Amino acid sequence: xxKNLGVQPALFPMPVTIIAAYDENNKVNAMNAxxxxxxxTDKIALFIDEGHKTTKNIxxxxxxxxxxxDTEHMEAADFFGIATGNEMSxxxxxxxxxAVKSEFVNAPMIEEFPVTIECELxxxxxxxxxxxxxxxxxxxxxxEKVLSDDGKIDPGKVKALVFDQFQSGYYSIGEKxxxxxxxxxxxxx
Numbered sequence: 001x002x003k004n005l006g007v008q009p010a011l012f013p014m015p016v017t018i019i020a021a022y023d024e025n026n027k028v029n030a031m032n033a034x035x036x037x038x039x040x041t042d043k044i045a046l047f048i049d050e051g052h053k054t055t056k057n058i059x060x061x062x063x064x065x066x067x068x069x070d071t072e073h074m075e076a077a078d079f080f081g082i083a084t085g086n087e088m089s090x091x092x093x094x095x096x097x098x099a100v101k102s103e104f105v106n107a108p109m110i111e112e113f114p115v116t117i118e119c120e121l122x123x124x125x126x127x128x129x130x131x132x133x134x135x136x137x138x139x140x141x142x143x144e145k146v147l148s149d150d151g152k153i154d155p156g157k158v159k160a161l162v163f164d165q166f167q168s169g170y171y172s173i174g175e176k177x178x179x180x181x182x183x184x185x186x187x188x189x
Contacts, residue, residue, distance in 0.1 A: 013162035016069040016170065018080055019046060020099065020108045021057035028092045028099045028108045029053050032081030034163035036066060039134065044117060046133040050126075053085030058133055062121040063105035066135070067113035071159045071172045073097070076112075078170070104139040114143040114158050 014034040021029060031054040035047035044066055048055055058064045069077035076095040083091045092099065099108035102118045109116045119135025148154040160173045 009165045012164055012166065013171065014165060016077055016161035016163050017046075018067040018069050018077055018110060018113060019048065019054050019058075019064055020067065020110055021054050021064040022061050022106065022108060023053075023057045024060050029057055029085040030080050030092055030108075030110065031085070032069070032077055032079075034165075042137045043122060044119060044135050044137060045125075046135070047131070048133060049131050051086070055133060058121055059124065061106055063102075063107040064119050064121070064133070064135060065102060065105070065107045065109050066117040066119065067110050068115040068158060069161045070114055071161060071170075073112050074161060074170060077161060102139070102141070109141060114146045115153060115160075116141045 015036060017033050017036045019031050019033050019036075023029060031048070031052055033046055033048050037045050037047075039045040046066070050056075054064070076097055079095060080091075083094075085091045088094075098111045100111060101107075102109050102116075104118045105120055107118065109118070117135075117137055118139040118141060119137055122134045122136040125132040125134060142153055146154055146157040148157075155173050156176065158173065161170050162173065163169075164171060
């Protein structure tokens with residue numbers, strides 16, 4: 001039996017990402033955003049609204065980074081979603097995390113997060129129903145501890161956080177249960 005729940009953002013899992021950008025004075029700001037998606041092999045779309053301090057910074061500086069939040073740094077990642085840079089000038093500093101300037105774009109990389117996507121601003125899409133910050137991926141920086149023997153990112157080692165919009169929970173990525181583009185191959189026959 002099924003039950004209708006009405007209109008809800010009922011998509012799961014949602015990756016917990018930390019968006020970081022400098023302001024015009026090279027001060028780091030970061031925010032937690034679960035509404036991010038790869039939109040092509042070299043682009044990422046962030047569905048964040050204009051009011052965020054980070055969005056304002058991206059408009060000014062034209063660059064940003066997107067880090068995959070991990071279980072080890074869940075407290076700081078959650079704080080980035082609770083606090084607003086519009087009202088808290090020392091938001092980043094309170095976390096005790098460390099930022100370094102990207103080699104490829106004018107944006108900070110948070111050293112503690114194991115995977116960071118470095119982006120140039122491609123465009124901001126504003127319609128009646130959508131506000132999206134689109135970035136052109138320039139580089140992906142990875143802590144070597146999350147790489148597999150073949151040099152690719154190992155999701156099990158990243159321990160990425162995902163957001164549950166149903167009950168506002170955080171979950172960690174679990175075990176691998178199948179191989180993409182292979183699990184359904186029998187049905188092709």
